[in-house]
Amino acid sequence: MIDMIIIDGLSFALPLFIMAVGGIYSEKSGITNLALEGFQGFGAFTGSVAVVYLTGIFGSTSNVPYYAGFIFAVIGGGLFALIHALLCIKFKADQVISGVVMNILAMAMTSFMTKSINASFFGNSANKFMLGASARITVPYLSDIPLAGAIFRDIYPFEILIVLLAVIMWYVLYKTKFGMRLRACGDNPHSVDAAGVNVYAVRTMAVFISGCLSGIAGMSFAYSISANFSPDIYLGYGYLSIAALIFGNWSILPSLAACLIFGFARSGGSAVINELGLPSSYNDLVRILPYVLTMLLLVFFSRHNHSPRALGHIYDKGQR
Amino acid sequence: MSEPIVEFRHITKKFPGIIANDDVSLTINKGEIFAVLGENGAGKSTLVSMLFGTYEPDGGEILIRGKKERIYSPRYASSLSIGMVHQHFRLVSNFSVAENIILGLEPERKLFGFIPYVDIEKANHDIAELSERYGLKINPEDVIENLNVASCQRVEILKMLYREAEILIFDEPTAVLTPQEIESFLDIVRSLRENGKTIILITHKLAEIKAAADRCAILNRGKLITVLDVESTSADEMARLMVGHDISFRTEKKPAVFGDVILDVQNMSVKSRTGLDAVKDVSFQIHAGEVFAVAGVSGNGQNELADSIAGLCPCSSGKITINGHDITRASVRERIEAGIAYIPEDRHNVGLVLDFTLRDNLPLRQYYTPKFSHKGVISRSSFVEYNRTLEKEYDIRSSQGGATIMRSMSGGNQQKAIIAREIDMQTPLIMFMQPTRGLDIGAVMNVRKQIIAERNRGAAVLLISLDLDEIIDCADTIAVIFNGRINKISPAEKISVDEIGLYMMGVKTA
Numbered sequence: 099m100i101d102m103i104i105i106d107g108l109s110f111a112l113p114l115f116i117m118a119v120g121g122i123y124s125e126k127s128g129i130t131n132l133a134l135e136g137f138q139g140f141g142a143f144t145g146s147v148a149v150v151y152l153t154g155i156f157g158s159t160s161n162v163p164y165y166a167g168f169i170f171a172v173i174g175g176g177l178f179a180l181i182h183a184l185l186c187i188k189f190k191a192d193q194v195i196s197g198v199v200m201n202i203l204a205m206a207m208t209s210f211m212t213k214s215i216n217a218s219f220f221g222n223s224a225n226k227f228m229l230g231a232s233a234r235i236t237v238p239y240l241s242d243i244p245l246a247g248a249i250f251r252d253i254y255p256f257e258i259l260i261v262l263l264a265v266i267m268w269y270v271l272y273k274t275k276f277g278m279r280l281r282a283c284g285d286n287p288h289s290v291d292a293a294g295v296n297v298y299a300v301r302t303m304a305v306f307i308s309g310c311l312s313g314i315a316g317m318s319f320a321y322s323i324s325a326n327f328s329p330d331i332y333l334g335y336g337y338l339s340i341a342a343l344i345f346g347n348w349s350i351l352p353s354l355a356a357c358l359i360f361g362f363a364r365s366g367g368s369a370v371i372n373e374l375g376l377p378s379s380y381n382d383l384v385r386i387l388p389y390v391l392t393m394l395l396l397v398f399f400s401r402h403n404h405s406p407r408a409l410g411h412i413y414d415k416g417q418r
Numbered sequence: 419m420s421e422p423i424v425e426f427r428h429i430t431k432k433f434p435g436i437i438a439n440d441d442v443s444l445t446i447n448k449g450e451i452f453a454v455l456g457e458n459g460a461g462k463s464t465l466v467s468m469l470f471g472t473y474e475p476d477g478g479e480i481l482i483r484g485k486k487e488r489i490y491s492p493r494y495a496s497s498l499s500i501g502m503v504h505q506h507f508r509l510v511s512n513f514s515v516a517e518n519i520i521l522g523l524e525p526e527r528k529l530f531g532f533i534p535y536v537d538i539e540k541a542n543h544d545i546a547e548l549s550e551r552y553g554l555k556i557n558p559e560d561v562i563e564n565l566n567v568a569s570c571q572r573v574e575i576l577k578m579l580y581r582e583a584e585i586l587i588f589d590e591p592t593a594v595l596t597p598q599e600i601e602s603f604l605d606i607v608r609s610l611r612e613n614g615k616t617i618i619l620i621t622h623k624l625a626e627i628k629a630a631a632d633r634c635a636i637l638n639r640g641k642l643i644t645v646l647d648v649e650s651t652s653a654d655e656m657a658r659l660m661v662g663h664d665i666s667f668r669t670e671k672k673p674a675v676f677g678d679v680i681l682d683v684q685n686m687s688v689k690s691r692t693g694l695d696a697v698k699d700v701s702f703q704i705h706a707g708e709v710f711a712v713a714g715v716s717g718n719g720q721n722e723l724a725d726s727i728a729g730l731c732p733c734s735s736g737k738i739t740i741n742g743h744d745i746t747r748a749s750v751r752e753r754i755e756a757g758i759a760y761i762p763e764d765r766h767n768v769g770l771v772l773d774f775t776l777r778d779n780l781p782l783r784q785y786y787t788p789k790f791s792h793k794g795v796i797s798r799s800s801f802v803e804y805n806r807t808l809e810k811e812y813d814i815r816s817s818q819g820g821a822t823i824m825r826s827m828s829g830g831n832q833q834k835a836i837i838a839r840e841i842d843m844q845t846p847l848i849m850f851m852q853p854t855r856g857l858d859i860g861a862v863m864n865v866r867k868q869i870i871a872e873r874n875r876g877a878a879v880l881l882i883s884l885d886l887d888e889i890i891d892c893a894d895t896i897a898v899i900f901n902g903r904i905n906k907i908s909p910a911e912k913i914s915v916d917e918i919g920l921y922m923m924g925v926k927t928a
Contacts, residue, residue: 269533
């Protein structure tokens with residue numbers, strides 16, 4: 099049972115985490131990002147279209163559609179995020195409203211397009227793309243360690259990708275000059291401007307990155323939890339990752355901890371329901387666990403955490 | 419004596435409704451300290467902003483090192499080795515000193531020869547060296563939010579030096595410094611000149627110009643009045659040229675006649691919003707007919723002190739009485755009725771409802787009283803009436819009278835409206851928090867006159883200001899606050915400016 103909790107917990111927590119990292123990029127640069135939900139959904143959509151299309155070409159035994167799916171999810175999520183960037187940065191729209199609108203737009207657009215694509219290319223009117231569940235990998239030797247071995251058992255390939263990517267994203271944010279400028283934008287964009295760096299460009303890039311990473315998350319959810327792409331992907335995971343990054347005080351490692359808590363709460367709950375032999379309808383009850391936890395954590399964390407100083411402030415070069 | 423480095427030729431800059439600079443021509447020489455003097459709104463900031471590329475002139479031309487330049491952005495200005503320290507520092511508060519300085523020009527190294535990273539160790543080392551060379555004491559690894567204003571200013575200066583700026587512009591550099599900090603700032607400026615830098619100093623403080631500048635340009639209403647040699651001109655003469663007519667910088671006041679104790683604060687402590695002790699065990703009394711002025715560097719508990727007397731934040735211990743009534747736990751309205759008027763520092767967020775009209779802002783303290791409402795229904799006609807009275811009495815100027823939206827009014831007139839509202843209640847205690855911040859000199863003198871008038875009427879006045887001149891000018895009693903404690907309370911005539919400065923920095927404690 100413990101094994102299952104770890105395996106399922108990780109496969110839920112890690113996509114959540116990479117999305118939170120994307121959120122950190124955007125918010126550390128000063129752009130409020132409530133649109134993660136929409137980004138991940140849109141990324142999953144473009145990725146799924148690619149998978150369905152390429153499966154037709156390469157056949158269902160090929161690995162190409164799987165990996166291409168992730169690449170297209172990254173591109174799709176990133177491009178979709180540019181709309182948010184355009185609204186918030188170029189047109190100086192209210193970032194909260196823009197974020198909410200992006201979520202609604204993503205949901206409406208992808209539902210519509212899924213149906214249209216199914217109707218015109220595949221001759222059915224389903225509102226989903228069937229993907230099949232991702233293959234799983236077990237790392238030899240490491241997986242034989244008692245208890246902790248479960249971490250290396252039955253892992254989805256995207257989990258490895260996410261861990262590698264998270265390390266790179268951490269390095270970029272804290273060690274490179276791009277990361278330094280990005281963090282400076284979130285505290286005092288005027289100082290960045292005075293240093294001769296284009297604030298708008300840095301922020302646009304940050305929002306783009308948040309879209310790319312969310313795309314990976316969305317594709318991971320599509321491949322693991324649902325084994326298809328449908329509007330059911332908009333279950334609020336994006337909001338959950340926002341909660342995680344807030345509990346994580348806009349830092350990458352603490353956000354990982356928050357995501358793991360959410361993941362294990364969910365898988366632990368499921369395991370308990372199974373163990374007790376309760377009807378599967380109780381699983382829906384378990385799904386609310388992360389959200390209940392969010393409310394509880396909010397009580398404790400809100401007071402001590404500090405958002406980036408310039409978060410949500412519209413930066414206007416001319417204004418002083 | 420030396421070569422011109424900056425030349426303004428017939429510079430004109432217009433903003434909607436005003437001409438900020440009108441045909442200004444002047445030359446600044448290499449290696450001098452050049453001051454630009456003028457009142458608020460005289461156009462001095464606009465003039466140098468064009469040199470730094472924040473604005474572009476509508477007419478005329480700028481020559482740098484004899485070459486005509488179109489300075490279209492601060493970045494281009496930097497490439498001409500022009501640097502500027504703005505009045506509001508442009509620092510990243512959660513970055514270290516070194517990180518702030520290198521921002522935009524980060525030294526890089528490569529991990530395993532191909533993965534770039536910012537070489538913060540080299541930066542720390544370079545900056546330690548740079549600060550040593552110019553005698554600017556600073557630790558490159560300190561985080562900005564833990565530094566005081568004077569240190570932040572040094573970081574800004576180092577930022578320019580790191581970029582190898584030759585022409586250094588300072589916009590009102592001493593506005594937020596204590597007298598001792600001003601002294602050491604001027605030393606820094608002089609040593610920069612020794613190193614061959616050209617310094618442009620924007621200020622309205624004559625004493626500093628006398629102390630440090632070589633030459634001085636005086637602007638009034640956008641026009642260049644004259645450029646003069648500082649050495650051979652008296653401060654009075656400069657003041658006269660700046661304002662355009664003779665002016666007395668001292669507010670006339672007759673000797674104080676103290677009455678009964680109005681406000682009595684005993685052992686008050688207040689916690690700031692972050693939970694730290696902002697005011698620690700403070701006790702003082704203010705009498706009727708007394709101006710009690712609190713001097714101090716910004717952020718030493720002044721806000722919390724005033725807010726807790728006004729009832730905007732609770733005090734954690736101690737006792738506040740007014741006219742013998744204990745108001746320690748009273749609500750804001752009870753305090754108003756007990757007799758407290760408050761002119762807050764933040765006139766936009768605390769003092770006014772910016773999107774209301776002038777007419778609706780004036781009765782904010784009293785709208786519920788029978789004077790303005792009848793059985794809970796507001797009487798518009800009484801608002802109109804009241805507005806008319808106060809507008810006339812306090813000379814509040816606005817474009818559409820009582821119907822003017824507060825936001826569109828000038829800072830001076832917004833402040834007049836607040837002062838009118840508070841003074842008109844004729845309360846026994848009136849608190850002025852930074853009452854002249856951001857006002858031009860005419861408005862400043864006007865506010866100070868009103869402070870004195872209130873005292874003469876017999877009100878107890880609590881004045882909290884960062885401006886020492888204002889304190890010296892108005893106070894009967896001076897208290898100095900440092901780190902949440904009042905370190906000194908003295909009759910105004912028995913304490914010198916230098917002494918106040920030492921208490922302000924906590925060098926001296928009573």
